[in-house]
Amino acid sequence: xxxxxxxxxxxxxxxxxxxxxxxxxxxxxxxxxxxxxxxxxxxxxxxxxxxxxxxxxxxxxxxxxxxxxxxxxxxxxxxxxxxxxxxxxxxxxxxxxxxxxxxxxxxxxxxxxxxxxxxxxxxxxxxxxxxxxxxxxxxxxxxxxxxxxx
Amino acid sequence: xxxxxxxxxxxxxxxxxxxxxxxxxxxxxxxxxxxxxxxxxxxxxxxxxxxxxxxxxxxxxxxxxxxxxxxxxxxxxxxxxxxxxxxxxxxxxxxxxxxxxxxxxxxxxxxxxxxxxxxxxxxxxxxxxxxxxxxxxxxxxxxxxxxxxx
DNA sequence: TTACATTATTTGTATAGACATATATATGTC
DNA sequence: GACATATATATGTCTATACAAATAATGTAA
Numbered sequence: 001x002x003x004x005x006x007x008x009x010x011x012x013x014x015x016x017x018x019x020x021x022x023x024x025x026x027x028x029x030x031x032x033x034x035x036x037x038x039x040x041x042x043x044x045x046x047x048x049x050x051x052x053x054x055x056x057x058x059x060x061x062x063x064x065x066x067x068x069x070x071x072x073x074x075x076x077x078x079x080x081x082x083x084x085x086x087x088x089x090x091x092x093x094x095x096x097x098x099x100x101x102x103x104x105x106x107x108x109x110x111x112x113x114x115x116x117x118x119x120x121x122x123x124x125x126x127x128x129x130x131x132x133x134x135x136x137x138x139x140x141x142x143x144x145x146x147x148x149x150x
Numbered sequence: 151x152x153x154x155x156x157x158x159x160x161x162x163x164x165x166x167x168x169x170x171x172x173x174x175x176x177x178x179x180x181x182x183x184x185x186x187x188x189x190x191x192x193x194x195x196x197x198x199x200x201x202x203x204x205x206x207x208x209x210x211x212x213x214x215x216x217x218x219x220x221x222x223x224x225x226x227x228x229x230x231x232x233x234x235x236x237x238x239x240x241x242x243x244x245x246x247x248x249x250x251x252x253x254x255x256x257x258x259x260x261x262x263x264x265x266x267x268x269x270x271x272x273x274x275x276x277x278x279x280x281x282x283x284x285x286x287x288x289x290x291x292x293x294x295x296x297x298x299x300x
Numbered sequence: 301t302t303a304c305a306t307t308a309t310t311t312g313t314a315t316a317g318a319c320a321t322a323t324a325t326a327t328g329t330c
Numbered sequence: 331g332a333c334a335t336a337t338a339t340a341t342g343t344c345t346a347t348a349c350a351a352a353t354a355a356t357g358t359a360a
Contacts, residue, residue: 016288138166
């Protein structure tokens with residue numbers, strides 16, 4: 001069941017590059033599906049989790065919406081609406097920036113930090129479990145993905 | 151700009167496995183964004199394209215909705231609704247299956263085949279362009295992804 | 301300082317993902 | 331044949347993606 005050809009019942013691909021794209025999309029779905037099980041009981045979506053992770057990395061320094069957007073895994077997602085969802089749950093604060101009133105300072109709350117801590121531990125353990133590679137192979141994969149994007 | 155650490159401004163990861171998950175999600179977004187530019191002028195979504203590709207692989211033999219679902223890259227997507235969208239555009243036919251009236255036979259139309267032919271060529275060329283790897287590296291990547299999923 | 305362009309954020313809209321539930325048909329057992 | 335159970339598909343709902351467009355504040359150049 002390992003090979004992508006069997007997994008999606010496609011006999012052959014144009015070339016190794018086109019096979020790699022399909023393989024990557026399929027593997028992405030495999031990982032995201034596994035992760036989503038962890039988020040569900042906490043009523044948090046994967047992208048909301050990602051935003052919390054970015055905010056925690058700030059160590060208490062407020063960030064703007066556009067800065068969050070730049071650092072998101074999915075560049076096309078909508079940070080403004082994700083922050084709004086997190087605010088309604090009391091996981092982040094949103095304050096008008098005095099220096100530039102167009103901007104909004106976003107800060108993770110104590111409640112947000114605690115929730116993140118709980119989930120992050122589970123996600124980190126789950127990721128190790130779902131990736132059937134040795135440490136060296138994981139390093140290789142990271143190098144290939146970095147190179148792939150140019 | 152290659153390394154994932156710089157791309158999303160995160161200094162370090164728990165381990166190589168957790169780094170690989172983030173790297174994969176980020177690379178997926180990079181590839182899907184590049185592809186979507188090609189689909190847009192044809193008013194087709196990436197998953198609609200994927201369904202057409204599966205139907206073409208049938209070489210004229212009708213398939214059921216659940217068979218399409220099994221072979222989709224994203225197992226959680228909704229094949230029923232995707233087929234409905236394609237039917238409204240005249241790209242597929244949907245016929246009640248005489249042998250089992252619960253099932254629906256799906257068939258790609260001539261119009262669907264022609265559209266697919268045009269787009270597939272562009273997608274295949276684009277994929278080669280966006281993957282900055284040698285052929286050997288692409289093979290390595292495919293092997294690692296197949297092994298990753300166990 | 302008026303006019304115009306730029307930037308930060310929000311909002312609108314269509315499509316899809318993720319999942320639960322409904323409905324129709326088929327199958328197996330008594 | 332009546333019943334429960336399984337299967338195929340459709341539908342409902344919430345969230346997110348992928349854009350375009352609106353709004354408000356700021357910067358810049360005449």
